[in-house]
Amino acid sequence: MARPKPWEVDDELWAVIEPLLPKVERRARHPGRKRHPDRSVFQGILFVLHTGIAWEQLPQELGFGSGMTCWRRLAEWTKAGVRPRLHELLLAELLSANALDFSRTAVDGSHIRALKGGSKTGRSPVDRGRTGSKHHLITDATGIPLAVTLTGGNRNDGTQLIPLLQAVPPVRGKRGRPRRRPGVVLADRGYDHDKYRRLVWDLGVKPLIARRGTEHGSGLGTQRWVVERAFAHLHCFRRLRIRWEIRNDIHEAFLTLGCALLCWRRLNSTIAH
Known part of the structure; x- marks a missing residue:
């Protein structure tokens, strides 16, 4: 076959x-x-x-x-708003199957080239000032994408910490109030700022963010790696490795669709086992 x-x-x-x-x-x-x-x-x-x-x-x-x-x-x-509804529906199916772990989340950002420019692009400090965009991703404890945002390549990762947490949809799938806020959010040194820690606490979430200037080996990497793996899977979709779209909404559509497909794969593997 x-x-x-x-x-x-x-x-x-x-x-x-x-x-x-x-x-x-x-x-x-x-x-x-x-x-x-x-x-x-x-x-x-x-x-x-x-x-x-x-x-x-x-x-x-x-x-x-x-x-x-x-x-x-x-x-x-x-x-028509199809892509976020598809993602939310699949997240609900994962929660119903006990495959979604809201006990902690992990966030990270990834730079991509934007060869045609457009909105939500900027000169990237990590790519010799070339025009680029950034994908910002938040995942659950197992690496399932919960939300994703797009910014210019010149935006600091820390500026997207609160928008990412706020972008997590209310996930239904079980009785009771829909789950939206995780217990903990893990982040690397790029998010290190006391202002962001206070704002995260205000949302009822505990921030675990590595401190700048400290030695490597904080231990967060043993849990944070799931978001890096999720980025690797997301960028297996070749259309997401380089931004070709001038319109940011079209690129964001591809981005959310990629997250939905990763959720669908996880759901299938969960059911299969």
């Missing part, structure tokens, strides 16, 4: 995605060309995410529709 391609959407995943997509009724008068099937277009978007290929080079013979069709549909679904 042939192994499915990573951009192919199986029936189980499509059953999760399809109800989230906006329904577009075809006009009775002057209907125009028939709308390309959503499932095929979604697979085209995943093909771009996995391979990093340019929209105009999307292979027509694979049945995805044109690259412009896929781009327009991604913009349409982004405006």
Whole structure:
């Protein structure tokens, strides 16, 4: 049996995605060309995410529709708020399966090149002043992505600590109030500032942040490594290694979609075991 391609959407995943997509009724008068099937277009978007290929080079013979069709549909679904709802739904499924650990979280940032510029870019101090962006990620104790943000490459990691904690959605999946705040947040020296520690405490979360100027070996790395592994998995999607989109909302759509796919993989592995 042939192994499915990573951009192919199986029936189980499509059953999760399809109800989230906006329904577009075809006009009775002057209907125009028939709308390309959503499932095929979604697979085209995943093909771009996995391979990093340019929209105009999307292979027509694979049945995805044109690259412009896929781009327009991604913009349409982004405006409709599909991507955060998909991520939240999968997080709820993980919590229901006892696979989500809110006892602690880990945060980190990762710089990428932004070759075409655009909003949420800046001159990066770690890349010879070239234009870039930063991915900022917060994961649970096992490395499941909870939220992700995008900033210019010149932004300090510490400035995104509170926005990341606030971006974690209320996760349903069990009886009682939805879980949103972790018990602890772990961070490296890039987040070391007493102002951020106070703000984290104000959210009811305990900050464990390495101090600048101290010797390495604080012990946080034994728990923080999960966010670095999550970045490695996230950047296996080639479209996320370099920012090609001028529009930040399109790149953020790819970013959140990548997080949702990592959640789907974890959910499948949890069910399988």
